[in-house]
Amino acid sequence: MKRSTINVFLVVTIISLVCEKIGKVQLGKVALFPMLFAVIIGMMLTPDLLGKKIQKLRDIIGEKEMKIACDMVMLILLMLGIKLGTFVGPNIEKIIQAGPAFLAQELGHILAPIIAVPLALKLGLKRETIGAGSSISREASLGVIGEKYGISSPEGSGVLGVYLAGTIVGTIYFGILGSISIYSGLHPLALGMACGVGSGSMMTAAASSLAEVVGPQYAEQVFAYASTSNMLSGLTGVNILVFISLPFTEWYYKKLEPKFLKKEVEKYA
Numbered sequence: 001m002k003r004s005t006i007n008v009f010l011v012v013t014i015i016s017l018v019c020e021k022i023g024k025v026q027l028g029k030v031a032l033f034p035m036l037f038a039v040i041i042g043m044m045l046t047p048d049l050l051g052k053k054i055q056k057l058r059d060i061i062g063e064k065e066m067k068i069a070c071d072m073v074m075l076i077l078l079m080l081g082i083k084l085g086t087f088v089g090p091n092i093e094k095i096i097q098a099g100p101a102f103l104a105q106e107l108g109h110i111l112a113p114i115i116a117v118p119l120a121l122k123l124g125l126k127r128e129t130i131g132a133g134s135s136i137s138r139e140a141s142l143g144v145i146g147e148k149y150g151i152s153s154p155e156g157s158g159v160l161g162v163y164l165a166g167t168i169v170g171t172i173y174f175g176i177l178g179s180i181s182i183y184s185g186l187h188p189l190a191l192g193m194a195c196g197v198g199s200g201s202m203m204t205a206a207a208s209s210l211a212e213v214v215g216p217q218y219a220e221q222v223f224a225y226a227s228t229s230n231m232l233s234g235l236t237g238v239n240i241l242v243f244i245s246l247p248f249t250e251w252y253y254k255k256l257e258p259k260f261l262k263k264e265v266e267k268y269a
Contacts (some may be wrong), residue, residue: 004064011061015041033208036175105193105229109240112136113249121260131158134249137166138199140238166199174202178209188214192222196229198237203230
């Protein structure tokens, strides 16, 4: 085994032990789980943050280790998907009863560009808007955008930027959102369904926090609905991205971009 691989496993093991030692932190009704602390600690140890100042740390966690860690994420998420699938079987009858609702929620993919494209243009993005605003920008989106435009293109930079932001911030955000979403007044199972956005780590963080808040009455069903929803988002999300949301984002961008450009010109005129 190469030294870089050993470094990755060693650091991950230490982070896991530290986070398990911290355990769950309850802030009122908001539950913060060890996964959130692991994301924060891992982010701090990267070469771009503490690694810039601490040479010994950079020797242990450098660019090679970061590349290995990225590859390992997909393997670990595969195991996570298998575990979450065990929640679906015992609740299959209730899931079938909610079938139309699961399919209807997939229309939410279309809302992403409607909201994200104007926001991205407002922030000053150009063609990056198409990659960043057409989807939630997880692995499947990287493949679609990379294949069509090239990952080094402006569109590729957009989807990659949102992917990295989601990886770093998304788990923390979804973990907190899962705890406070119960105050929206929506049914716990509807919220469980909403946890499945197509990202295993984000879904787990949100569903875990939500299950903690709703208690044992709905906890198992929340995971079942979240897992099924997440699976459907992954399966249908690619097709919706290719045939609906990406073409729509292209069209929407071409309609809005001249208006935002005109405003910028008038602003500095």
